Amino acid sequence: MQVIISMNAPKHRVVYHKAGCIYERRIKCENRMSISKEEAEKKRYCECKYCAGLRGEMRAHAAEIRYWKKKGMAEICYDGNADTAYVTTKLGAWKIMENRFGKYYLHHLNHFTEDMPISQIKDGEYHRQADVKPTDSFCKIIHYIIDHDKAKVIMKDDFRKLPQSTKKQKKYYKQAERKAALKQRRRIDHLFALLESEAPEMKQFSIC
Numbered sequence: 001m002q003v004i005i006s007m008n009a010p011k012h013r014v015v016y017h018k019a020g021c022i023y024e025r026r027i028k029c030e031n032r033m034s035i036s037k038e039e040a041e042k043k044r045y046c047e048c049k050y051c052a053g054l055r056g057e058m059r060a061h062a063a064e065i066r067y068w069k070k071k072g073m074a075e076i077c078y079d080g081n082a083d084t085a086y087v088t089t090k091l092g093a094w095k096i097m098e099n100r101f102g103k104y105y106l107h108h109l110n111h112f113t114e115d116m117p118i119s120q121i122k123d124g125e126y127h128r129q130a131d132v133k134p135t136d137s138f139c140k141i142i143h144y145i146i147d148h149d150k151a152k153v154i155m156k157d158d159f160r161k162l163p164q165s166t167k168k169q170k171k172y173y174k175q176a177e178r179k180a181a182l183k184q185r186r187r188i189d190h191l192f193a194l195l196e197s198e199a200p201e202m203k204q205f206s207i208c
């Protein structure tokens with residue numbers, strides 16, 4: 001991740017900011033410099049207290065957060081006590097936390113219903129979203145969630161319409177294909193169970 005510093009800052013107290021931080025925007029253009037976060041840490045620059053961590057992401061990305069909410073794509077609620085960001089969409093709920101290396105990782109709520117109150121979302125059981133590697137990009141995680149929803153909508157209609165251009169998309173396609181086959185098998189099992197309960201002689205036609 002790139003961070004912003006002021007070249008005008010006294011050598012012993014250089015502070016680095018996320019792009020979008022109000023203090024970053026106060027740095028004059030001619031003094032502004034973008035460097036990698038790793039480099040800033042190596043040089044022992046101080047992280048700005050205002051835009052650091054998850055709380056800082058909420059501040060630095062306030063405009064995007066408002067946009068995602070307005071467009072009905074995702075709603076983000078930050079819990080300062082747990083230092084956790086809860087993200088809800090029409091189809092699911094997620095939570096983002098920060099690990100000890102300053103990277104964000106994602107959990108997905110196991111059971112979600114629309115109009116679930118936030119208290120229930122906070123108390124729910126989650127699983128780690130294993131295909132999202134810890135990242136220092138908060139926005140990348142939100143875009144993953146939004147794309148996940150889009151894919152879910154397509155799958156409800158027909159999984160064969162899912163994109164298959166990238167390696168990851170191909171992997172998801174295969175997963176969806178397996179899920180669809182399993183669903184089909186379950187339907188057949190259910191159908192046989194139903195038929196057998198009405199007419200026991202149907203058992204001879206059962207394949208399993």
Ligand SMILES: [Zn+2]
Pocket residue numbers: 016017018021022023024048049050051052
């Ligand atoms: Zn800052």
